[in-house]
Amino acid sequence: MERAGLPWREVSRILAKALETDSKYREGRILGSMCTSPHPRAKEVHSLFLESNLGDSGLFPGTRALEKEVIRLLGTLLGEPRAKGYVVSGGTEANITAFWAARNRARARREVVVPDTAHFSIEKAADLLGLRLVRARSNPDHTVDVGDVRRRTGKRTVAIVGVAGSTEYGTVDDIEALSELVLEKDIHLHVDAAFGGFVIPFLRSAGYEFGRFDFSLPGVASITIDPHKMGLAPVGSGCILFRDREILRYIETPSPYLTQRRQSTITGTRSGASAAATLAVLKHLGKEGYEKVARGCMENALGLYRGLRGLGLAVLEPTMNIVVFAPPRPGAVARGLEARGWRVSRTKKGEIRLVVMPHVRKRDVRSFLQDLEEVLRDV
Numbered sequence: 001m002e003r004a005g006l007p008w009r010e011v012s013r014i015l016a017k018a019l020e021t022d023s024k025y026r027e028g029r030i031l032g033s034m035c036t037s038p039h040p041r042a043k044e045v046h047s048l049f050l051e052s053n054l055g056d057s058g059l060f061p062g063t064r065a066l067e068k069e070v071i072r073l074l075g076t077l078l079g080e081p082r083a084k085g086y087v088v089s090g091g092t093e094a095n096i097t098a099f100w101a102a103r104n105r106a107r108a109r110r111e112v113v114v115p116d117t118a119h120f121s122i123e124k125a126a127d128l129l130g131l132r133l134v135r136a137r138s139n140p141d142h143t144v145d146v147g148d149v150r151r152r153t154g155k156r157t158v159a160i161v162g163v164a165g166s167t168e169y170g171t172v173d174d175i176e177a178l179s180e181l182v183l184e185k186d187i188h189l190h191v192d193a194a195f196g197g198f199v200i201p202f203l204r205s206a207g208y209e210f211g212r213f214d215f216s217l218p219g220v221a222s223i224t225i226d227p228h229k230m231g232l233a234p235v236g237s238g239c240i241l242f243r244d245r246e247i248l249r250y251i252e253t254p255s256p257y258l259t260q261r262r263q264s265t266i267t268g269t270r271s272g273a274s275a276a277a278t279l280a281v282l283k284h285l286g287k288e289g290y291e292k293v294a295r296g297c298m299e300n301a302l303g304l305y306r307g308l309r310g311l312g313l314a315v316l317e318p319t320m321n322i323v324v325f326a327p328p329r330p331g332a333v334a335r336g337l338e339a340r341g342w343r344v345s346r347t348k349k350g351e352i353r354l355v356v357m358p359h360v361r362k363r364d365v366r367s368f369l370q371d372l373e374e375v376l377r378d379v
């Protein structure tokens with residue numbers, strides 16, 4: 001660090017240079033991310049609450065009330081208005097919190113049965129908490145094979161995970177069947193709806209069909225849902241919800257010098273700005289606003305799907321706004337697309353994966369398909 005501070009002009013130059021090299025969602029060329037440009041109002045609100053710390057919520061009762069309202073609204077969206085939980089930093093922290101609570105309640109049990117499609121944050125969570133990860137295989141449609149989950153579930157199982165909106169394919173596991181399975185065995189069922197939580201309810205009300213995946217199923221004990229993905233909140237806004245508030249007792253730690261006497265979150269100091277910005281978008285967009293966002297993304301995803309098929313490519317029919325296709329020589333195709341400024345991602349199997357987020361417009365889809373056609377000619 002410099003002894004004397006730099007003139008502000010110099011600092012601005014450093015920052016501008018960094019920003020220049022960063023990708024920008026608004027250019028419509030990022031097709032490999034589950035995040036997007038936050039709603040403009042969320043950006044404004046975020047900057048108003050920068051000093052508020054939910055880890056010391058006695059000092060910020062107003063922001064704490066906003067967080068509670070976020071949890072109530074999302075709980076209601078997910079079938080349990082009385083759900084308890086927190087705004088956390090993202091899906092990873094939410095998944096770790098769910099395993100933490102489930103493990104502490106289950107005492108000696110030490111295994112988690114998870115779908116092969118589970119996000120790598122689940123692996124981190126198991127590793128951090130000393131839990132053995134048992135992977136259940138997928139059906140050909142990339143949903144978990146419930147029979148295999150059943151076979152792998154035993155006396156040592158703490159929790160089972162179901163995914164509602166898988167990271168790679170956007171597929172939704174048969175959470176109804178998983179719910180029945182855990183009820184028979186008294187096991188924690190955690191649903192990772194980090195991505196799908198802000199998609200499924202809104203596509204459903206727009207006429208798309210999805211099975212039940214939330215607290216309306218009696219076995220579902222906790223849900224991860226991320227406002228910073230399809231919820232249009234700023235990065236750093238995830239959510240963990242528990243059906244039963246009692247479970248939080250198992251992860252409570254005394255926090256004697258703070259204004260709140262106990263904490264049941266992983267982090268101490270927590271961003272109030274994320275909670276406030278999330279609430280602002282939830283209130284401002286309402287169900288209709290989110291339906292419009294989800295429907296728009298899904299229409300673009302279907303347009304992309306049809307366009308890819310039109311190019312003679314093998315494409316998986318999208319469950320939600322994630323489109324996966326397998327061109328010949330996918331590595332070379334991905335490189336060709338990147339060279340034309342597109343940011344795409346690859347699945348573990350090597351297919352090309354496109355996440356059609358709200359920043360992707362119809363004209364971006366058209367221009368992508370044109371570029372892809374040229375790339376395919378060249379490889």
Ligand SMILES: Cc1ncc(COP(=O)(O)O)c(C=O)c1O
Nearest residue numbers: 034090091092119121167194195
């Ligand atoms: C299904 C799922 N769960 C969890 C996560 C982790 O979320 P985060 O990156 O916000 O920690 C992701 C991220 O893409 C995800 O797709």
